[in-house]
Amino acid sequence: MDITLYLHAMTGLLVIIDPIGSALIFNSLTSGSDQKYRNLMAIKSVLISGVTLILFGNYGEALFYHLGININSLRISGGLLLFYTAFMMITQELKFAKTEKDADISVFPMSIPLLAGPGTLTLAILLFSQNTEGNSVVSVSAAIISVLVITLFAMVTSKYLKKVIGKTGDEILRRFLGVILAALAIQFIYEGVRNITM
Template identity: 75%
Template sequence: MDIAIYLHALTALFVMIDPIGAALIFNSLTKNSEKKHRTIMAIKAVIISGATLILFGNYGEVLFSHLGININSLRISGGLLLFYTAFHMITKEMKFTASGNDTDISVFPMSVPLLAGPGTLTLSILLFSHTTDTAAAISVSAAIISILLLTLISMLASKYLKNIIGKTGDEILKRFLGVILAALAIQFIYDGIKNIAF
């Protein structure tokens, strides 16, 4: 496993997925649910998201190449999409409300759009597109699994996490991560333009 690639992917995915923010949203959606239901929803959301990100990351570029879309075009469009996401992280507040005690929230909204939404799927493809060997691909996959395990732990402990961080702490963290994500998005755009131009 390549540690440098693993850490780069880990950082990018941490910023994009925001395990703490996702856990606080999970808590608001399941605050009236029983502990067993909360646990099942958290595990299902993480498994679905992990499978989606790894499969789409590995085979998304092949799909796009069959459609005649160059990876550098994907880098630019993906960078713009990530920047759009970052902009909303900084300037807007996302609100989700619980719709019932036993509602299945594992697919929507926990997996899509929170954990494996368009921005995260694009990031996954971009990260895997930089891998040149099996060790690098394993490193990116390990980073995805690590972040999702951290997210799972955060969701299972979300009631306690909310008491520690609170709404103000979450708002500060979300905006800080938004700035980092914006910088990452610009880097993807720059790489795409540079590779097309040269």
């Protein structure tokens, strides 16, 4: 396993998935529900997101290749999409309305668009494409699993997390992570432009 790629993937995924922010949204969507339902929704959300990210990350590049799309074009467009996501994280307030009691929220909105949205899927493809002697699959998959385990823990304990961090803490954290994601997006754009012009 490539530790450098694993840490790079971990950083990017932690920033865009934002386990604490996702957990606070999860808490607001499941408030008033019993712990069994909350645990079930958390586990289903993480499993669906993990399978989606790993499958799309592994086979997304091949799909784009068959469509005639160069990986460097994907880096540039993916970087622009991630930058837009970062911009929205920094400038806008993220809100989701509470659904009816005990409705299945595992696919929408928890998995898509929160945990495995367009930005995360693009990031997964870009990370899996950084093939260092075949180690990218293991390294990036391990990073995805690690981040989703952290997210699962945050969602299961979101009642207590909400009391500790509060709305103000979440706002500060989300905007700080948005700045990091913007820098990561610019790096992807830079690499795409550099490789196309070489």
